[in-house]
Amino acid sequence: MGRTNNLINPFPLMDYVSPEYFCDREIETEKIISALKNGRNVTLVSVRRLGKTALLKHVLKKVSKNKSTRILYLDILPTENLAGFIKTFSDAILKDEKSNGRFLTKVSKLLSGIKGKLVFDDVTGVPSVEVTVDDEKSGELSIQIIFEYLAEQKEKYIIVIDEFQQITNYPEKNVEAILRTQIQHQHKDSFVFSGSSKHTLISMFSDYGKPFYQSSDLLELGRIDKKVYSKFIKKQFKKRNKEIDTAYIDQQIDNFCNHTFYVQYFFNRLFEKAGSVITQADINLVTEEIVKEREYVFYNYRNLLSSLHFNILIAIAKEGGVSQINAGWFLTQYKLGQPSSVSSAVKILSDKEMIYHENGKYQIYDVFFEKWLSKVF
Numbered sequence: 001m002g003r004t005n006n007l008i009n010p011f012p013l014m015d016y017v018s019p020e021y022f023c024d025r026e027i028e029t030e031k032i033i034s035a036l037k038n039g040r041n042v043t044l045v046s047v048r049r050l051g052k053t054a055l056l057k058h059v060l061k062k063v064s065k066n067k068s069t070r071i072l073y074l075d076i077l078p079t080e081n082l083a084g085f086i087k088t089f090s091d092a093i094l095k096d097e098k099s100n101g102r103f104l105t106k107v108s109k110l111l112s113g114i115k116g117k118l119v120f121d122d123v124t125g126v127p128s129v130e131v132t133v134d135d136e137k138s139g140e141l142s143i144q145i146i147f148e149y150l151a152e153q154k155e156k157y158i159i160v161i162d163e164f165q166q167i168t169n170y171p172e173k174n175v176e177a178i179l180r181t182q183i184q185h186q187h188k189d190s191f192v193f194s195g196s197s198k199h200t201l202i203s204m205f206s207d208y209g210k211p212f213y214q215s216s217d218l219l220e221l222g223r224i225d226k227k228v229y230s231k232f233i234k235k236q237f238k239k240r241n242k243e244i245d246t247a248y249i250d251q252q253i254d255n256f257c258n259h260t261f262y263v264q265y266f267f268n269r270l271f272e273k274a275g276s277v278i279t280q281a282d283i284n285l286v287t288e289e290i291v292k293e294r295e296y297v298f299y300n301y302r303n304l305l306s307s308l309h310f311n312i313l314i315a316i317a318k319e320g321g322v323s324q325i326n327a328g329w330f331l332t333q334y335k336l337g338q339p340s341s342v343s344s345a346v347k348i349l350s351d352k353e354m355i356y357h358e359n360g361k362y363q364i365y366d367v368f369f370e371k372w373l374s375k376v377f
């Protein structure tokens with residue numbers, strides 16, 4: 001491990017930085033690497049903001065040391081159709097080739113095959129591909145050409161497709177099948193599919209008759225072990241000559257239900273505020289600040305949602321999660337009305353990613369919002 005970089009907050013939030021800022025996930029890292037080495041694809045699922053992308057970047061950092069492996073990382077969340085998918089895929093190939101010199105000659109055949117146009121960003125000069133797809137047949141052909149390109153290269157590719165469930169939102173309905181056909185012939189290369197829509201991903205990969213049936217190892221990411229996380233946090237403070245009581249750390253990990261992003265965020269803010277010894281007053285101050293900054297957005301949710309929707313959120317928050325959303329006592333206590341309208345409201349709130357279902361319970365996604373709801377109402 002290198003020297004401590006005092007310029008970086010030890011709880012970075014935007015992107016994966018390096019192993020020094022990454023807590024645990026050793027078993028998961030090993031599992032993914034081992035599956036890929038042995039020619040098995042991997043599907044990684046978890047609720048939002050638990051650390052899938054960071055884990056994948058951590059894995060990629062390790063495997064990138066092997067010079068005979070090439071990595072393509074595709075985040076397809078912003079894509080809306082097959083053309084967007086093809087563009088993202090081609091951009092990733094371009095980015096990878098660009099670091100290898102002579103890339104233009106090399107990718108020209110690929111570009112003409114997919115009828116892609118190379119454009120350069122006015123400011124950064126970074127090249128990207130413009131793609132138009134006239135119909136599904138030509139989209140399918142472009143995908144085939146991309147996969148042929150990969151097969152022609154001597155190195156093994158690891159292709160990570162983050163937010164994979166997005167393909168089910170494309171207007172083209174057979175993207176799953178098109179990809180499956182290509183992927184099963186891609187013997188040399190390995191794929192990692194990752195996403196937060198557990199239901200969609202699991203059904204894509206395990207429903208008999210669906211194109212991806214049993215084609216990859218399923219890894220459900222859980223929460224980081226509390227003891228390990230606590231030690232990690234303590235060490236991050238200590239390395240920068242700051243003392244924090246383990247009891248304070250544990251209390252906050254519990255408070256944020258061990259949800260990685262919220263824990264990281266809280267300690268990022270606490271670190272910023274802290275002197276050489278962290279006190280309860282520092283913790284209270286940061287907690288207050290975080291809620292205050294968000295209050296405006298939280299009140300706005302109330303205007304944007306129907307009162308039934310908002311009341312359901314309050315009820316779930318106050319209960320700290322609810323297993324039987326239609327139970328008589330629950331509907332009565334929170335005056336929610338008919339079970340059928342509560343069921344459809346819950347479906348809408350899940351689709352909007354305001355709540356999620358895990359371990360048999362409905363819970364509020366945003367832990368800060370949950371704390372605020374249960375306190376204010």
Ligand SMILES: Nc1ncnc2c1ncn2[C@@H]1O[C@H](COP(=O)(O)OP(=O)(O)OP(=O)(O)O)[C@@H](O)[C@H]1O
Pocket residue numbers: 012013014015016021022023024025046047048049050051052053054055195196224260261264
């Ligand atoms: N093991 C870890 N150690 C330290 N920080 C982590 C770890 N895993 C994730 N993080 C941090 O937590 C935050 C959320 O992680 P990440 O974006 O990887 O989650 P995600 O599951 O991909 O979320 P989403 O479903 O929204 O894409 C990020 O700020 C990331 O840097």
Ligand SMILES: [Mg+2]
Pocket residue numbers: 052053054162
């Ligand atoms: Mg992610």
